[in-house]
Amino acid sequence: MEEFEDLEKTLSKILKDNPTDYNALNKLGYIYLHSNNFFKSQEFYIKSLASEPNQFEPYVSLALIYTIKLRLGKSLYYLLRAKEVNPESPEVLTSIHEIKTAIIKKEGNLTSENIDKLLSEALEKVTIENFEEALEIYLKLYCALPEDENILFNLALTFLKNDDYGLSFEFFEKIISKNPANSMAYHYSGIVSNILKKPEKAFNFHVKSLELNPSFADILFNGKYGYYRKDIEYQEEYLIECPNCGHKKTKIISVVNQSISSLNFNLINPLRKWVECKNCTLVFSNPRPTKDVLKQYSFELSIHAKDLLEKSLSNLILENNAYNERLNSIKKYIQKGKCLDINSNTGIFVSLAKMKNFDVFAIEENLLKCNKIKNIYNLNIENISFENFENNENSFDLITLWESFEKISNLDDYLNKIYKLLKKDGIFAFSLHTINSFFAKTLNYSYPLWYYPDHLYFFDSELLKTKLKKYGFEILDVQIVGRDYLSNVEFYCKK
Numbered sequence: 259m260e261e262f263e264d265l266e267k268t269l270s271k272i273l274k275d276n277p278t279d280y281n282a283l284n285k286l287g288y289i290y291l292h293s294n295n296f297f298k299s300q301e302f303y304i305k306s307l308a309s310e311p312n313q314f315e316p317y318v319s320l321a322l323i324y325t326i327k328l329r330l331g332k333s334l335y336y337l338l339r340a341k342e343v344n345p346e347s348p349e350v351l352t353s354i355h356e357i358k359t360a361i362i363k364k365e366g367n368l369t370s371e372n373i374d375k376l377l378s379e380a381l382e383k384v385t386i387e388n389f390e391e392a393l394e395i396y397l398k399l400y401c402a403l404p405e406d407e408n409i410l411f412n413l414a415l416t417f418l419k420n421d422d423y424g425l426s427f428e429f430f431e432k433i434i435s436k437n438p439a440n441s442m443a444y445h446y447s448g449i450v451s452n453i454l455k456k457p458e459k460a461f462n463f464h465v466k467s468l469e470l471n472p473s474f475a476d477i478l479f480n481g482k483y484g485y486y487r488k489d490i491e492y493q494e495e496y497l498i499e500c501p502n503c504g505h506k507k508t509k510i511i512s513v514v515n516q517s518i519s520s521l522n523f524n525l526i527n528p529l530r531k532w533v534e535c536k537n538c539t540l541v542f543s544n545p546r547p548t549k550d551v552l553k554q555y556s557f558e559l560s561i562h563a564k565d566l567l568e569k570s571l572s573n574l575i576l577e578n579n580a581y582n583e584r585l586n587s588i589k590k591y592i593q594k595g596k597c598l599d600i601n602s603n604t605g606i607f608v609s610l611a612k613m614k615n616f617d618v619f620a621i622e623e624n625l626l627k628c629n630k631i632k633n634i635y636n637l638n639i640e641n642i643s644f645e646n647f648e649n650n651e652n653s654f655d656l657i658t659l660w661e662s663f664e665k666i667s668n669l670d671d672y673l674n675k676i677y678k679l680l681k682k683d684g685i686f687a688f689s690l691h692t693i694n695s696f697f698a699k700t701l702n703y704s705y706p707l708w709y710y711p712d713h714l715y716f717f718d719s720e721l722l723k724t725k726l727k728k729y730g731f732e733i734l735d736v737q738i739v740g741r742d743y744l745s746n747v748e749f750y751c752k753k
């Protein structure tokens with residue numbers, strides 16, 4: 259016992275200097291396990307796995323602790339994690355078999371009432387994001403009812419939410435082998451394949467999923483707003499080089515089925531391949547929708563916006579506040595003058611800019627939006643694309659481009675023209691989503707940006723800064739602001 263105490267002191271000292279030393283954490287976990295202090299043992303093993311998830315022993319020990327505590331679902335969870343690290347271990351395979359048998363013995367005769375109760379308990383745990391406890395329940399149910407597709411599905415999905423990607427994939431595969439018509443299982447297998455860095459696999463899963471269910475988002479609208487069509491050729495263009503640097507080598511990084519959250523009006527292929535340039539790291543859609551089809555899409559979206567997005571008060575407040583804050587940021591550099599707003603969309607920004615003493619001129623390619631802005635705000639607006647817009651050089655004190663940067667096919671022409679139209683010391687402000695923002699990194703596969711049919715790029719902030727400097731802009735400020743469905747990154751630049 260004394261020896262233990264000495265060792266414990268030595269290890270605690272090591273951890274004081276380096277709290278993530280997983281070897282020391284494991285040793286302490288082991289010491290406490292063998293002195294029957296399961297609570298402390300568990301604590302050190304969990305810390306150890308947080309420092310280094312790709313270990314075998316802590317999973318096996320945690321499984322043992324939960325077996326002793328008779329929490330067999332949780333024990334099975336840790337054994338499955340151990341099996342992922344070491345799939346051939348006879349010790350683990352035997353233990354899995356034993357635990358499953360014990361669970362079946364204990365839970366095998368569940369009444370349908372009990373099953374419903376357990377399912378709703380698990381769902382509650384998922385709702386409060388306590389995924390591990392939900393998994394404990396689902397795993398027990400799975401042992402008792404291994405053929406139940408609903409339980410398998412919930413289990414696979416909760417593994418995904420708990421970031422257990424390998425196990426999630428394994429269980430979606432089980433569903434597919436039982437029911438090859440389960441389009442959702444294919445869909446999620448696609449999502450997990452992207453995370454596991456197997457985009458070619460993701461592509462095949464998403465094709466299969468779309469063949470079985472051509473639209474997930476449009477169920478409520480009976481196909482009115484678009485679905486995947488194998489029988490038509492989408493208006494797409496293949497890029498043979500990176501649209502930023504011209505490099506020819508790219509790699510696919512993600513393939514998504516956009517129909518899960520976006521409507522395509524039968525115009526834009528919901529199957530989207532995102533590739534990354536091996537030289538400059540720009541992420542772009544390839545193939546991508548053509549300029550013509552993007553214009554048609556924008557038109558359809560504005561026709562149906564009323565049915566689909568019915569301008570809610572909360573959306574109006576969000577946009578109004580966002581544009582107010584953007585104007586305040588601009589006002590740090592410029593107080594008044596001639597403002598050109600490109601792609602004015604709802605017109606909220608230009609109406610605010612006018613109120614704050616800017617002499618506003620707006621252009622909007624979409625005739626419906628353009629007329630709406632004219633009617634509501636009585637503004638100086640022209641129905642024209644920026645490409646066809648003609649004006650003297652050095653004319654504007656401020657040029658703004660909100661919420662449309664990622665939709666512009668010929669970005670270089672835009673930046674060149676914007677620079678020329680600005681007066682010396684004029685301000686260029688725009689917004690976009692970037693791939694390296696806190697939001698994109700944290701939300702990962704569920705980041706909505708992957709699902710906008712009319713978006714063509716994902717910039718990294720540094721890459722974009724280099725590009726702006728190349729066109730002569732001086733970057734005054736880059737702001738990252740949480741704005742729900744609006745862009746999260748704002749650039750303020752000077753000519």
Ligand SMILES: [Zn+2]
Pocket residue numbers: 500501502503504505535536537538539540
């Ligand atoms: Zn490139």
